[in-house]
Amino acid sequence: MTTSRLPRTLTRELGAHDGQPVRLQGFVHARRDLGGVQFLVLRDKSGLAQCVGSGLSLPLPESSVEILGTVKAHAKAPGGFEVQVSELRVLSAATEASPLEIPKMEWNVAPETMLDYRYVSVRGLRERAALKVQAELVFAFHSHLRLEGFTEISTPKIVSAGAEGGANLFKLDYFGEQAYLAQSPQLYKQIMVGVFERVYEVAPVYRAEEHATSRHLNEYLSLDVEMGFIDSEEDVMDLETRVLAAMMERLKTECAHEFELLGATIPAVPEHIPRITLLDARELVTQTFGHAVGGKDLDPEAERLLCQHYAGALGSDFVFVTKYPRAARPFYAHPEINADGTLSPDITRGFDLLFRGIEITSGGQRIHDHAMLMDSIRAYRMDPAAMTGYSEVFKFGMPPHGGFAIGAERLTARLLGISNVRYARAFPRDRNRLTP
Numbered sequence: 001m002t003t004s005r006l007p008r009t010l011t012r013e014l015g016a017h018d019g020q021p022v023r024l025q026g027f028v029h030a031r032r033d034l035g036g037v038q039f040l041v042l043r044d045k046s047g048l049a050q051c052v053g054s055g056l057s058l059p060l061p062e063s064s065v066e067i068l069g070t071v072k073a074h075a076k077a078p079g080g081f082e083v084q085v086s087e088l089r090v091l092s093a094a095t096e097a098s099p100l101e102i103p104k105m106e107w108n109v110a111p112e113t114m115l116d117y118r119y120v121s122v123r124g125l126r127e128r129a130a131l132k133v134q135a136e137l138v139f140a141f142h143s144h145l146r147l148e149g150f151t152e153i154s155t156p157k158i159v160s161a162g163a164e165g166g167a168n169l170f171k172l173d174y175f176g177e178q179a180y181l182a183q184s185p186q187l188y189k190q191i192m193v194g195v196f197e198r199v200y201e202v203a204p205v206y207r208a209e210e211h212a213t214s215r216h217l218n219e220y221l222s223l224d225v226e227m228g229f230i231d232s233e234e235d236v237m238d239l240e241t242r243v244l245a246a247m248m249e250r251l252k253t254e255c256a257h258e259f260e261l262l263g264a265t266i267p268a269v270p271e272h273i274p275r276i277t278l279l280d281a282r283e284l285v286t287q288t289f290g291h292a293v294g295g296k297d298l299d300p301e302a303e304r305l306l307c308q309h310y311a312g313a314l315g316s317d318f319v320f321v322t323k324y325p326r327a328a329r330p331f332y333a334h335p336e337i338n339a340d341g342t343l344s345p346d347i348t349r350g351f352d353l354l355f356r357g358i359e360i361t362s363g364g365q366r367i368h369d370h371a372m373l374m375d376s377i378r379a380y381r382m383d384p385a386a387m388t389g390y391s392e393v394f395k396f397g398m399p400p401h402g403g404f405a406i407g408a409e410r411l412t413a414r415l416l417g418i419s420n421v422r423y424a425r426a427f428p429r430d431r432n433r434l435t436p
């Protein structure tokens with residue numbers, strides 16, 4: 001005869017089982033033995049539950065266990081209910097004490113130590129909250145783009161040429177041939193516009209960043225979009241606005257607890273995110289804050305000040321910076337089309353999106369005309385022969401198109417007030433870190 005087994009109850013569901021028997025599974029988050037009575041805080045994927053019993057032999061914290069017991073309303077227990085334990089089964093006992101005390105909200109250790117122990121520190125409530133928020137952002141990215149008729153693609157991460165230029169390519173020996181890790185799916189997502197018109201990809205990309213900064217990873221999750229038959233980059237910014245709105249809605253329904261835990265707020269996405277040209281943005285930052293912007297782009301301080309201005313003046317945590325100069329954009333950026341129909345030699349239809357002080361997105365309209373593309377490749381002193389696997393497709397009717405990419409860790413970190421993008425990735429790769 002088979003004995004019927006109680007289905008598993010999650011800790012967050014206890015309220016629906018008041019007075020009833022339940023079977024819980026999870027990890028020993030904390031334990032306390034008062035002699036006659038033992039307390040155990042059980043952590044599962046949904047939250048925490050206080051469990052109490054007598055004559056229990058409590059395993060080390062982080063052991064995975066199964067608990068059979070009865071739910072009782074208890075005002076002082078987290079969530080208002082506790083479980084009176086009738087049986088505690090150890091499924092897998094921890095064999096030593098965790099190097100970090102998981103229940104502590106702040107660990108008084110060096111940041112590197114926290115990352116050294118990442119395989120267990122990711123179990124911390126704050127750590128896992130950040131990863132949960134990112135998972136929901138990605139889910140909403142997928143589901144919203146699906147609703148708008150986008151198809152998911154998967155492009156190679158081992159490539160023969162860089163897409164974004166610059167010196168940050170990881171080299172790879174490909175059976176004696178020089179190869180690289182993809183910096184971005186850029187060229188492939190453009191090619192795929194010729195197939196599905198509207199495409200997206202969620203995948204890691206690689207940047208050999210030499211300097212350790214709070215905003216750069218060597219491997220990050222890129223949320224990429226590309227769409228055909230656009231009028232201008234305005235269509236792309238409109239799409240990104242809708243995608244972000246869907247992402248924030250998802251966080252409201254799925255991650256209220258995580259935001260509360262981390263003391264963060266979910267931003268409102270304005271129907272029309274303010275847009276300012278790069279030239280005007282530089283001027284504004286200089287005039288309003290007396291900050292002289294160096295270089296061709298905005299420097300990090302200018303990004304911060306510009307966001308401060310828009311948060312204050314217009315109550316928007318987001319601002320698009322548009323019409324980037326050619327000198328600050330890759331070869332594929334479409335030149336600005338002037339009012340008289342001529343092409344600007346030095347302004348492009350490229351944009352960035354800034355959020356709470358930092359750039360989280362680059363995007364724009366791309367060149368779709370073969371002759372224009374070849375001119376641009378040469379003007380950037382790139383080898384046209386090395387680009388044929390990409391450039392040839394422009395002989396075959398590529399429509400006007402554009403897209404964008406969001407850095408998932410930057411968005412997650414800024415949403416949650418996490419100071420370094422490394423903590424918005426489960427297993428970060430930085431200048432000095434290849435493990436765990």
Ligand code: AMO
Pocket residue numbers: 164183184185186207209215216217218220222225359360361362363364403404405406407408409410421
């Ligand atoms: P870009 O190089 O600006 O553009 O990258 C797009 C976004 O990716 C994120 N990002 C990073 N995040 C963490 N660590 C890094 N080292 C890092 N580098 C970039 C940022 C950035 O805004 N192909 C274009 C996108 C497009 O036009 O569609 C591209 O890759 O959030």
